[in-house]
Amino acid sequence: MSVDMRTYLAHVELANPITTAAGCAASGDELSQFVDLSRLGAFVTRSITMAPRAGRPTPRMAETPSGLLNAVGLQGPGVDVFLERELPRLVDRGARAVVSIGGGSVAEYTALARRLADAPGVTAVEVNLSCPNVEDLGRVFARDPAAAAEVVSSVRATMRYDVPVVAKLAPDAADIVAVARACVDGGADALAMINTPLGMSIDVDTMRPALAAGTGGLSGPAVRPLAVRCLWQVHAALPGVPIVGMGGVFSGRDALELILAGACVVSVGTALFHDPYACLRILRELEDLLKERGFERLADAVGLAQRPPGAGPRHRIDLEESSL
Amino acid sequence: MKETAGTAVQVTGTVLTTRRVDAYHALTVVAPGIAERFRPGHFVTVAVGGPHTSMPARRAFAVHDVKPDYGGTVELVFAVRGRGTAWLAERKARDTLDLVGPLGRPFPVPRDPAACVLVGGEYGSASLFALADVLQRRGCRVDFVLGAASADRVFGALRARRMGETTTLTTEDGSLGLRGRVTDALPSVIADARADVVYACGPMAMLRGVTAVAVEFDIPVQVSIEEAMACGYGVCMTCVVPVIGDDGVTRMVRSCVEGPVFRGERVRFEDIGTIPFDALGAPGGRAQEGGAHTRNVS
Numbered sequence: 001m002s003v004d005m006r007t008y009l010a011h012v013e014l015a016n017p018i019t020t021a022a023g024c025a026a027s028g029d030e031l032s033q034f035v036d037l038s039r040l041g042a043f044v045t046r047s048i049t050m051a052p053r054a055g056r057p058t059p060r061m062a063e064t065p066s067g068l069l070n071a072v073g074l075q076g077p078g079v080d081v082f083l084e085r086e087l088p089r090l091v092d093r094g095a096r097a098v099v100s101i102g103g104g105s106v107a108e109y110t111a112l113a114r115r116l117a118d119a120p121g122v123t124a125v126e127v128n129l130s131c132p133n134v135e136d137l138g139r140v141f142a143r144d145p146a147a148a149a150e151v152v153s154s155v156r157a158t159m160r161y162d163v164p165v166v167a168k169l170a171p172d173a174a175d176i177v178a179v180a181r182a183c184v185d186g187g188a189d190a191l192a193m194i195n196t197p198l199g200m201s202i203d204v205d206t207m208r209p210a211l212a213a214g215t216g217g218l219s220g221p222a223v224r225p226l227a228v229r230c231l232w233q234v235h236a237a238l239p240g241v242p243i244v245g246m247g248g249v250f251s252g253r254d255a256l257e258l259i260l261a262g263a264c265v266v267s268v269g270t271a272l273f274h275d276p277y278a279c280l281r282i283l284r285e286l287e288d289l290l291k292e293r294g295f296e297r298l299a300d301a302v303g304l305a306q307r308p309p310g311a312g313p314r315h316r317i318d319l320e321e322s323s324l
Numbered sequence: 325m326k327e328t329a330g331t332a333v334q335v336t337g338t339v340l341t342t343r344r345v346d347a348y349h350a351l352t353v354v355a356p357g358i359a360e361r362f363r364p365g366h367f368v369t370v371a372v373g374g375p376h377t378s379m380p381a382r383r384a385f386a387v388h389d390v391k392p393d394y395g396g397t398v399e400l401v402f403a404v405r406g407r408g409t410a411w412l413a414e415r416k417a418r419d420t421l422d423l424v425g426p427l428g429r430p431f432p433v434p435r436d437p438a439a440c441v442l443v444g445g446e447y448g449s450a451s452l453f454a455l456a457d458v459l460q461r462r463g464c465r466v467d468f469v470l471g472a473a474s475a476d477r478v479f480g481a482l483r484a485r486r487m488g489e490t491t492t493l494t495t496e497d498g499s500l501g502l503r504g505r506v507t508d509a510l511p512s513v514i515a516d517a518r519a520d521v522v523y524a525c526g527p528m529a530m531l532r533g534v535t536a537v538a539v540e541f542d543i544p545v546q547v548s549i550e551e552a553m554a555c556g557y558g559v560c561m562t563c564v565v566p567v568i569g570d571d572g573v574t575r576m577v578r579s580c581v582e583g584p585v586f587r588g589e590r591v592r593f594e595d596i597g598t599i600p601f602d603a604l605g606a607p608g609g610r611a612q613e614g615g616a617h618t619r620n621v622s
Contacts, residue, residue: 023561024559024560030559034334034557051605052605054575054599054606054607058552058563058564058596058597060562061560061562070562072560075561075605272555273554274555
């Protein structure tokens with residue numbers, strides 16, 4: 001018996017829970033040399049901005065223990081080129097496109113949402129809240145519940161009603177549950193976490209910061225415990241809200257850990273740099289692990305670690321309804 | 325064979341031989357699938373540290389040689405520069421390696437026989453020999469200029485002497501060949517060989533110097549760039565360099581998929597490590613592709 005791997009991102013059904021993570025799969029052309037994008041649960045684009053962006057200077061990447069620091073700076077072609085070239089190619093390849101958007105002001109997010117509202121083939125919109133708010137001294141939207149909620153509600157109001165809006169949260173907020181709750185109150189249909197926390201590395205040979213930008217986002221297995229903690233806290237506080245989990249998922253076991261903490265979709269990011277086949281390998285490993293543990297449906301594992309001890313999958317009948 | 329060229333594959337390779345070559349390590353890996361798709365200038369990436377590695381970034385290496393033996397082997401030449409390359413240097417025969425390749429755009433080769441000068445710095449010269457093979461099979465004249473800081477860091481001198489019409493060696497400490505840099509010797513080699521094209525692979529500062537010489541002689545120069553990358557196939561966006569396009573617009577392009585081989589005069593070497601103010605999408609600069617901003621023609 002195979003495991004039913006279907007999952008829901010708000011009301012949208014995905015064939016399986018494994019997606020790429022924003023900013024880790026470029027336009028899709030690169031990954032499609034290796035894997036059939038239509039076999040992913042969804043393809044999450046890099047964060048699209050209104051204008052083309054050249055990003056940050058190099059060096060943009062530094063390896064740290066079980067992690068990577070990066071400061072790419074949302075390099076991308078801008079929304080016009082994205083809609084004209086990249087999105088249609090994703091749709092042609094049969095990928096379900098979750099479009100990540102990034103901006104420096106509420107107006108910019110709203111304008112992006114307006115551009116996406118008429119575009120065919122947008123499965124969901126992910127709002128990257130880790131961008132600096134130029135109207136608020138460069139403070140990151142995700143650190144402030146009110147600023148995050150303002151962006152989300154503005155995107156929600158602009159986007160077509162049938163396209164879920166996913167708020168992507170940063171782990172280095174003072175109170176991630178407060179930010180999550182504000183986003184949901186603002187109209188977010190789902191939450192994604194975690195974006196990369198800020199880190200820094202100094203090259204002791206050159207005695208200079210390893211990244212040109214100084215600080216960068218930390219990703220990879222090093223941040224997985226942070227992701228699990230954030231998922232756990234937010235799922236406990238908002239059990240009905242679907243969560244896209246990510247943070248150092250390199251194997252099926254890692255994906256299962258996030259699912260047990262409360263994720264119903266799992267994104268693969270840094271692992272794609274290590275293994276271009278990572279998404280499909282992790283999906284296969286996850287399915288095997290669920291089967292070994294007696295699950296018939298992925299949905300039964302979501303948030304299971306939060307339920308009382310002894311409430312295993314075989315006693316499913318006694319359990320409360322799945323959060324899906 | 326032809327239809328497979330250029331498409332990358334991931335394979336589990338088996339180490340056939342390992343050896344030290346002066347300051348460098350050479351690793352021959354049985355990697356069917358990669359060897360048959362290889363063109364000179366391609367590179368491969370290797371996962372380092374084993375199955376539970378703490379090093380998530382792959383390491384990129386130019387391919388020195390491919391041979392049809394054992395279903396296809398690739399040879400990598402590298403220097404130990406960190407934990408990843410140190411791990412790789414410890415591999416022994418029969419160990420397995422996770423390889424992805426061949427990656428990148430290979431060296432373009434002239435249609436008709438031409439006089440080609442191949443310039444290598446340090447172990448960058450490793451990737452020139454497969455190119456020299458192809459060029460010679462097309463009837464091209466090949467001259468080598470190889471250099472490094474010291475004699476033990478000049479790679480491939482013997483093979484260059486066997487293959488090249490002439491071979492000029494330079495070391496900064498004078499321990500082998502001429503004292504100085506490849507760019508000191510290059511003008512006379514270009515003049516003597518009546519070179520039509522220069523190919524170069526090595527450190528960024530050397531590529532910049534070689535490009536300047538070739539521009540002076542008004543001949544095309546193809547440079548293979550080595551910029552730090554995490555993935556090698558275009559998704560991590562970390563290996564960008566400012567390159568001037570056919571339309572005159574500078575873009576931050578990925579050296580893994582748009583390169584690693586570029587026309588030297590298109591690369592803005594002096595601006596590497598920055599975002600040039602006139603690059604597409606630079607902060608406060610050119611905002612739109614083909615937008616209202618006009619290029620400064622001076």
